[in-house]
Amino acid sequence: MRFIIAAVFVALVTHGIQASAFRSSLQLRQQNLENSMMPSTRDVRDNQDYIGDDLPPQVPRLNKEAKWGLIRAHGMDPLIRRRGLQFQMHHSKSLHKKSKREVKPWRVQNVLPKRPVVPAILKPLVALPVDVCPREFDAVTKAANGRTYFFSRERVFQVYYDDGLPQKASFLIADLFLGGPRQVSAALTNSRSGVTTLFEGRRAYRFRWNRKTKRFHLARNTPQEFPRNITITPATAFEWVDGNQVVSSGDHFMIYDAYWNLATFTDHTRRYFPNLPRDLLGIVYQGGDSTLLMYTKSNKLKVYNATKFKVVLEFPLKINDYVGCLSA
Numbered sequence: 001m002r003f004i005i006a007a008v009f010v011a012l013v014t015h016g017i018q019a020s021a022f023r024s025s026l027q028l029r030q031q032n033l034e035n036s037m038m039p040s041t042r043d044v045r046d047n048q049d050y051i052g053d054d055l056p057p058q059v060p061r062l063n064k065e066a067k068w069g070l071i072r073a074h075g076m077d078p079l080i081r082r083r084g085l086q087f088q089m090h091h092s093k094s095l096h097k098k099s100k101r102e103v104k105p106w107r108v109q110n111v112l113p114k115r116p117v118v119p120a121i122l123k124p125l126v127a128l129p130v131d132v133c134p135r136e137f138d139a140v141t142k143a144a145n146g147r148t149y150f151f152s153r154e155r156v157f158q159v160y161y162d163d164g165l166p167q168k169a170s171f172l173i174a175d176l177f178l179g180g181p182r183q184v185s186a187a188l189t190n191s192r193s194g195v196t197t198l199f200e201g202r203r204a205y206r207f208r209w210n211r212k213t214k215r216f217h218l219a220r221n222t223p224q225e226f227p228r229n230i231t232i233t234p235a236t237a238f239e240w241v242d243g244n245q246v247v248s249s250g251d252h253f254m255i256y257d258a259y260w261n262l263a264t265f266t267d268h269t270r271r272y273f274p275n276l277p278r279d280l281l282g283i284v285y286q287g288g289d290s291t292l293l294m295y296t297k298s299n300k301l302k303v304y305n306a307t308k309f310k311v312v313l314e315f316p317l318k319i320n321d322y323v324g325c326l327s328a
C-alpha cells in the first residue's frame, strides 16, 4: 500500500498536479485508513465489474496483410506513406515523375485534403486571462512534449513543470493547435509517433509539436472526417498500456488508426477495458509499470492498475489547483 501511494505521488508531481493538493487528499486518505472506515476504497470496490480469474481478452493484432487489405478496402494505397517518406529523403524529380505514371484510378476517387498552409509569420501566442476557471473539461491528453493539455470549450489549459516550477497557462485552442478545431470532444497522443489527435465530432485533426514555434502544427492529410462505417462519435480517447489507440463512446470502442483514418477493431468497451470510470475524460500513462492515471469529467483522478483491471485509488481534484485559473 505504501509503495503504491509513493509511486502515485511521484507520478502526480511529475505529471503536474500540485503537490499540496495531492498531499491533502493523501492525508485525508490516510485518515480514512486510520479510522479504518475507508469510504473511498469501498466506493471504488463496489462500483467495479467483477473480474475474478477471467482477465479480459486482448485486442487482436492485425498482421501486415490484413492491415493492408483494410486500407485498400477503404480505397487507399498502403504504399503511399512509404513513397511520401522516400520523397522527403531524396527530393528527386525522377521519383516524382515515376509516381505520376503509377497513379491509379482509385486514387482519383479518394482525394485527401491537402495539408493546410502554415502562415510564415505567426502571431505571438497570447495567454488568456486567468480569472475564470472552467467547470469541467471536455478532454485531456499528455502530448509528446511532456506537457498536459486540458480542453474546455474553446480553451486549452497547458500544464507542465520547468525546473520544478509549475507552468500553467491557457490559450484559444486554435491559437496553440494551428488550424485546429474550435472545440474538442476527445483527444489522444500516440506515444510512438508523437502525434496528438484532436477529435471534434466525427472529424480528426492530427498534430505535431513544433519546438521552434512552440505550437502544434497540422500533420499531413488532416483533418479528416471518419469514414461512414465508423459508427462511433468520440466521447473519450486514450492510448492503452499496450499501445492501442482507443476511441470510445459509451458502450463501444474502436482501435483507431489516425494516419489511415480507419478503425482496425471494434467491440464493447467493458469487455476489453473493464472498470473504466463511466465519465472518463482521458488517460495519462506514466510508463514503466501498469499504472494509468485517469481523469474523469467529475474532476477526479483515478489510479487504475492495468494488471488488475481495477481502479485502486481515487482523489478529488480542484480545478484551480491543477490548471492556470483562479476561481472555480
Ligand SMILES: *[C@@H]1O[C@H](CO)[C@@H](O)[C@H](O)[C@H]1NC(C)=O
Binding pocket: 070, 073, 074, 229, 230, 263, 266
Ligand atoms: C468498414 O469498411 C471496410 C471496407 O468495406 C471494411 O473492410 C471494414 O471492416 C469496415 N469496418 C467496420 C468497422 O465495419
Ligand SMILES: *[C@@H]1O[C@H](CO)[C@@H](O)[C@H](O)[C@H]1NC(C)=O
Binding pocket: 004, 007, 289, 290, 291, 305, 306, 307, 308
Ligand atoms: C497492480 O496489481 C498487480 C497485481 O496485483 C501488482 O503486482 C502490482 O504491484 C500493482 N501495480 C501497482 C503499480 O501497484
